[in-house]
Amino acid sequence: MSEHDRDEHDHGDAHHPAPRSPAEVRARALEELLTGAGIVDPTFIDGVVTAYERDIGPMNGARVVARAWVDAAYRTRLLADGTKAIAELGYGGPEGEHMVVVENTSGAHNVVVCTLCSCYPWPVLGLPPNWYKSPAYRARIVREPRAVLAEMGLVLSESVEIRVWDSSAEIRYLVLPERPPRTETLSEDDLAALVTRDAMIGTARVASPQIPPPHTPPRQTPPHQEPVTA
Amino acid sequence: MSEHDRDEHDHGDAHHPAPRSPAEVRARALEELLTGAGIVDPTFIDGVVTAYERDIGPMNGARVVARAWVDAAYRTRLLADGTKAIAELGYGGPEGEHMVVVENTSGAHNVVVCTLCSCYPWPVLGLPPNWYKSPAYRARIVREPRAVLAEMGLVLSESVEIRVWDSSAEIRYLVLPERPPRTETLSEDDLAALVTRDAMIGTARVASPQIPPPHTPPRQTPPHQEPVTA
Amino acid sequence: MNGIHDLGGMDGFGRVVVETDEPVFHEPWERRVFGMLAAISFTRVANAHVYRHAVERMDPQHYLDASYYERMMTGLATLLVERGMLDRATLDARVPGGFPLARPPHPDAVADAQQTVAADAESARDASHGAASPRFHVGDAVRVRNFQPHGHTRCPRYVHGRCGVVVRVDRPFALPDLAAHTDRVHREPTYGVRFTVAELWGAPAAARDTVCVDLWQSYLEPADTVTR
Amino acid sequence: MNGIHDLGGMDGFGRVVVETDEPVFHEPWERRVFGMLAAISFTRVANAHVYRHAVERMDPQHYLDASYYERMMTGLATLLVERGMLDRATLDARVPGGFPLARPPHPDAVADAQQTVAADAESARDASHGAASPRFHVGDAVRVRNFQPHGHTRCPRYVHGRCGVVVRVDRPFALPDLAAHTDRVHREPTYGVRFTVAELWGAPAAARDTVCVDLWQSYLEPADTVTR
Numbered sequence: 001m002s003e004h005d006r007d008e009h010d011h012g013d014a015h016h017p018a019p020r021s022p023a024e025v026r027a028r029a030l031e032e033l034l035t036g037a038g039i040v041d042p043t044f045i046d047g048v049v050t051a052y053e054r055d056i057g058p059m060n061g062a063r064v065v066a067r068a069w070v071d072a073a074y075r076t077r078l079l080a081d082g083t084k085a086i087a088e089l090g091y092g093g094p095e096g097e098h099m100v101v102v103e104n105t106s107g108a109h110n111v112v113v114c115t116l117c118s119c120y121p122w123p124v125l126g127l128p129p130n131w132y133k134s135p136a137y138r139a140r141i142v143r144e145p146r147a148v149l150a151e152m153g154l155v156l157s158e159s160v161e162i163r164v165w166d167s168s169a170e171i172r173y174l175v176l177p178e179r180p181p182r183t184e185t186l187s188e189d190d191l192a193a194l195v196t197r198d199a200m201i202g203t204a205r206v207a208s209p210q211i212p213p214p215h216t217p218p219r220q221t222p223p224h225q226e227p228v229t230a
Numbered sequence: 231m232s233e234h235d236r237d238e239h240d241h242g243d244a245h246h247p248a249p250r251s252p253a254e255v256r257a258r259a260l261e262e263l264l265t266g267a268g269i270v271d272p273t274f275i276d277g278v279v280t281a282y283e284r285d286i287g288p289m290n291g292a293r294v295v296a297r298a299w300v301d302a303a304y305r306t307r308l309l310a311d312g313t314k315a316i317a318e319l320g321y322g323g324p325e326g327e328h329m330v331v332v333e334n335t336s337g338a339h340n341v342v343v344c345t346l347c348s349c350y351p352w353p354v355l356g357l358p359p360n361w362y363k364s365p366a367y368r369a370r371i372v373r374e375p376r377a378v379l380a381e382m383g384l385v386l387s388e389s390v391e392i393r394v395w396d397s398s399a400e401i402r403y404l405v406l407p408e409r410p411p412r413t414e415t416l417s418e419d420d421l422a423a424l425v426t427r428d429a430m431i432g433t434a435r436v437a438s439p440q441i442p443p444p445h446t447p448p449r450q451t452p453p454h455q456e457p458v459t460a
Numbered sequence: 461m462n463g464i465h466d467l468g469g470m471d472g473f474g475r476v477v478v479e480t481d482e483p484v485f486h487e488p489w490e491r492r493v494f495g496m497l498a499a500i501s502f503t504r505v506a507n508a509h510v511y512r513h514a515v516e517r518m519d520p521q522h523y524l525d526a527s528y529y530e531r532m533m534t535g536l537a538t539l540l541v542e543r544g545m546l547d548r549a550t551l552d553a554r555v556p557g558g559f560p561l562a563r564p565p566h567p568d569a570v571a572d573a574q575q576t577v578a579a580d581a582e583s584a585r586d587a588s589h590g591a592a593s594p595r596f597h598v599g600d601a602v603r604v605r606n607f608q609p610h611g612h613t614r615c616p617r618y619v620h621g622r623c624g625v626v627v628r629v630d631r632p633f634a635l636p637d638l639a640a641h642t643d644r645v646h647r648e649p650t651y652g653v654r655f656t657v658a659e660l661w662g663a664p665a666a667a668r669d670t671v672c673v674d675l676w677q678s679y680l681e682p683a684d685t686v687t688r
Numbered sequence: 689m690n691g692i693h694d695l696g697g698m699d700g701f702g703r704v705v706v707e708t709d710e711p712v713f714h715e716p717w718e719r720r721v722f723g724m725l726a727a728i729s730f731t732r733v734a735n736a737h738v739y740r741h742a743v744e745r746m747d748p749q750h751y752l753d754a755s756y757y758e759r760m761m762t763g764l765a766t767l768l769v770e771r772g773m774l775d776r777a778t779l780d781a782r783v784p785g786g787f788p789l790a791r792p793p794h795p796d797a798v799a800d801a802q803q804t805v806a807a808d809a810e811s812a813r814d815a816s817h818g819a820a821s822p823r824f825h826v827g828d829a830v831r832v833r834n835f836q837p838h839g840h841t842r843c844p845r846y847v848h849g850r851c852g853v854v855v856r857v858d859r860p861f862a863l864p865d866l867a868a869h870t871d872r873v874h875r876e877p878t879y880g881v882r883f884t885v886a887e888l889w890g891a892p893a894a895a896r897d898t899v900c901v902d903l904w905q906s907y908l909e910p911a912d913t914v915t916r
Contacts, residue, residue: 022555023530027489029554030537031496033546039503045495052494053484094501098630100652115468115616117512118528127494129482133528135748136473142618142671143469143661143690144838151475162669166468168614169650169674170633252783253758257717259782260765261724263774269731275723282722283712324729328858330880345696345844347740348756357722359710363756365520366701372846372899373462373697373889374610381703392897396696398842399878399902400861461699471689471838472748474791520700521752563702607890610699621849662835 057126060091061174062195064101064124065206066188069179079103082174086124095172096123102165103176104202109160110175111149111202113141114167121172125197132201142166152203175200180208287356290321291404292425294331294354295436296418299409309333312404316354325402326353332395333406334432339390340405341379341432343371344397351402355427362431372396382433405430410438461566461610462617464520469618469661490529497536506539509640513612514538517562538562565641569611573637576607577646580678594649595677600626602653603683604675612640615679622659623683627672628652635676648677689794689838690845692748697846697889718757725764734767737868741840742766745790766790793869797839801865804835805874808906822877823905828854830881831911832903840868843907850887851911855900856880863904876905 020028034040064086068075078085082099086092099121102110114120115138120128131137140148145162149155156162165173177199183191186209198204250258264270294316298305308315312329316322329351332340344350345368350358361367370378375392379385386392395403407429413421416439428434485491501508515523515535523531538561540546552558566572596602604619614636632647639645654672713719729736743751743763751759766789768774780786794800824830832847842864860875867873882900 024489040499048498049491139467139470164671166673254717270727278726279719369695369698394899396901463700472691524749
């Protein structure tokens with residue numbers, strides 16, 4: 001099967017003359033052998049990858065955060081049992097089975113890492129960015145968190161205690177950021193739009209909206225947005 | 231100075247068409263700049279390198295070991311003050327200013343490493359072999375010395391205590407191996423010829439001569455050997 | 461294992477480089493690798509601990525040179541070869557220079573994992589009759605045992621011998637040390653244990669910052685006093 | 689610094705590969721690099737501690753990828769640039785892609801080194817009046833302090849917090865932690881300290897094997913009891 005399969009693959013890429021990187025060559029070899037042996041279904045790969053590119057990402061966590069900001073009872077449930085409260089909004093699955101939500105306050109700032117590999121709460125944040133997986137972040141955030149956060153643009157007052165969470169076991173962490181000032185009139189959707197991935201990892205704060213919108217009517221979810229089907 | 235110097239160097243290598251490795255390119259750039267600025271004298275480089283290729287090597291340590299085997303008073307001095315006793319034979323200099331000699335016995339086997347870099351007793355052993363500088367040796371010999379020695383061909387009885395010496399400060403170590411059996415009739419020079427580099431690091435034993443030479447007259451130092459001028 | 465993957469506290473890496481507007485995948489092959497891992501994880505041919513340990517066993521030089529998805533691909537291919545689902549020679553034949561895999565497990569890996577459990581007598585006893593009541597409670601001072609198995613563990617090297625305070629008791633999970641090397645499922649409580657940076661790094665005691673590490677019960681022993 | 693150079697006890701490197709009939713140098717450029725280091729060391733532009741720390745500050749990935757002589761060259765070039773004897777731009781211009789140097793020292797390096805000395809009050813007092821009488825004696829039980837400076841140190845990470853026995857008292861040497869970062873020469877006794885592998889690695893206590901590590905006085909504190 002080997003030569004035939006390879007030729008077919010090469011043919012499919014005839015209009016893509018860039019030389020293949022060693023990693024790409026290996027990935028193709030692996031996929032050809034696994035699909036050839038019936039171990040892996042290529043359409044399954046397409047489906048799962050597309051889900052993580054379109055539907056499973058930080059917009060999910062942002063909805064959790066926005067809900068907690070506007071609904072005190074939800075916030076209480078979220079901090080008491082993250083997994084269950086997150087499931088209320090329809091999010092769950094691999095790397096999200098055991099969620100703990102940690103809340104930033106004026107006196108304590110939380111930040112999440114996985115020093116041993118790159119564990120990350122996929123259902124609410126999607127797949128991790130490169131910096132989260134980098135040796136520099138994994139090595140340094142537990143040793144000099146204040147300096148690392150400052151380098152990344154988050155300068156914290158000395159009076160703020162930094163709490164680093166190393167995801168070394170089965171728990172996955174989501175940071176509940178502080179609701180920024182000048183957002184009293186925003187809708188839950190507008191609030192969710194303010195919440196960034198980095199704020200939910202803990203390397204940033206949620207910024208106030210740049211132009212205060214005191215009389216703007218609540219925005220609707222854009223009609224072209226895909227439904228969440230995690 | 232840059233272009234001219236470079237052309238001269240390239241001209242000197244006109245008969246050596248092999249492409250240069252990145253490290254080689256860097257080494258040339260460094261030497262050109264340092265010699266061009268008068269910081270380094272190329273003839274000094276030639277001299278020092280030649281010394282370590284010809285005169286400063288494990289044959290020096292082997293003479294120390296052989297002397298200790300045949301001269302009990304020297305052995306006592308060597309174990310009491312390694313630096314001074316080694317200087318008696320004319321050896322000393324960089325990385326040999328503070329020598330400690332550790333003696334193998336039937337109950338204890340010594341082995342030397344430098345986990346933090348690759349410190350090594352240059353005047354008696356020369357420059358270290360690649361395996362001594364390898365991450366594998368530096369990482370493993372302090373953690374699983376028995377397994378590493380066995381992999382390297384030295385299987386020690388469970389009754390033998392292994393003593394690893396990590397050259398983490400200013401002391402440099404030389405292992406005094408056990409004198410092998412069937413060497414009673416050998417001269418000091420013959421004994422020195424049996425002593426290997428690895429036996430003085432501690433990853434090997436000194437083997438008995440393969441053919442017992444009971445009636446062989448003591449060999450002379452080969453006439454072509456360079457005088458020791460460390 | 462005290463592997464290169466155990467990066468917490470290592471100096472010398474420089475600044476954290478953040479890419480703005482980063483895509484989920486940077487190369488098409490990364491998409492395929494992630495999809496293959498997801499597909500294989502559904503087949504339950506190996507659990508996450510087996511997979512993680514396969515990545516950890518990469519040569520340290522390769523580990524640092526490789527991107528996240530190259531590490532993923534190497535770990536995946538390694539476990540599939542080790543489980544007999546892929547033929548190494550067939551794989552090598554398709555890649556110029558061969559397909560680099562991770563190293564085999566350390567010969568002492570299984571024995572070390574069994575010793576880790578045995579050392580926590582209470583955990584061992586609980587597991588034997590199916591129970592798993594927590595030995596520690598929120599507020600307890602604990603010390604991380606000095607155990608350094610050659611096989612898989614989720615106890616980072618930087619907490620060895622350090623004292624902390626239990627801040628959370630989680631439900632029992634399978635001990636990775638055994639799950640990565642044997643079919644034995646040994647569940648025991650895990651704990652969120654909070655350490656001060658002063659305790660971890662000998663930093664000035666004024667630093668109030670903390671690191672919470674999640675640790676299985678077998679990794680811990682009671683501590684009399686602790687820096688809070 | 690807890691750098692990649694601090695390799696003692698790291699798992700995952702595989703077998704030690706021994707080359708038979710190995711030459712002193714494998715490439716002509718290695719000879720030149722060694723000769724340059726020897727020449728520069730004669731100029732006393734920097735001491736051995738400065739040089740070693742320059743090597744340690746290499747990016748960990750580069751450190752593992754590089755051979756011994758490439759590390760030597762990188763450390764040498766780095767210290768010469770930092771001492772103003774080489775112009776980095778001139779060096780870069782001669783090498784396609786630039787000449788990779790080590791990273792700058794950590795901003796806390798000097799403060800950390802000063803704290804290391806200050807913490808050993810007896811060393812500090814002795815040094816202030818020029819004396820340096822050994823605080824410990826052969827047979828004493830000692831514990832390695834939990835100090836992890838961001839700058840240079842010759843205290844390997846694998847003995848942090850571990851207990852051993854003094855087997856040799858050596859004469860005072862300049863503390864590398866200060867000598868690598870300042871012009872201050874602070875001499876204090878060094879000790880050969882023997883640790884059991886059981887104490888270091890949590891191995892079965894039956895293992896009688898030991899590791900002797902040479903440590904400066906400031907690295908140590910008295911220990912009440914110790915595994916022998």
